[in-house]
Amino acid sequence: DAKTTQPNSMESNEEEPVHLPCNHSTISGTDYIHWYRQLPSQGPEYVIHGLTSNVNNRMASLAIAEDRKSSTLILHRATLRDAAVYYCILTSGAGSYQLTFGKGTKLSVIP
């Protein structure tokens, strides 16, 4: 499985946008980019996924570089509830049954 690299931790002020980076330089043409997050004492939660084009949903936006070697999860307005560990995961094809979680980025939100 292609690997991802994320910063160990990031901080954001409440109500400001947050850009969470993910590097995946060995991504193959059919690999999808998934983002999940895990709030304290909870199971992971699906955030967003994409292949080539930028994606938007009610939770976040996913910006994918043109060469697909990196992507950025964008939270438009951080709230205290967004404090979590964010995982960037690649899967072969669209199938997500082979979720291989890396260390993720721990996001702290400052009031």
Place this chain on the structure above:
Amino acid sequence: DAMVIQNPRYQVTQFGKPVTLSCSQTLNHNVMYWYQQKSSQAPKLLFHYYDKDFNNEADTPDNFQSRRPNTSFCFLDIRSPGLGDAAMYLCATSSNPNQPQHFGDGTRLSIL
């Protein structure tokens, strides 16, 4: 509206005493997964069911087994738990392998 339900949230068992963790879902999803998450680590897939087809990850310990008697329920059986099996166990579902996974809040297993 809990959709993937894991009970209990906390389970304590003795070293070597078999334990069963349960997961139920109200989503009618075809795929159910079990993950192990040790303290300060990322979740690690143990196995999954696609309908009745069982798929075991290559490095899942032999004393971990699973049962899925029907669409709604899935069980994780640990035959002889060791101290190293203390972890959070997460259940997840998806309608098919191409769709996002929905996780329960896990059962934290402690071994005395």
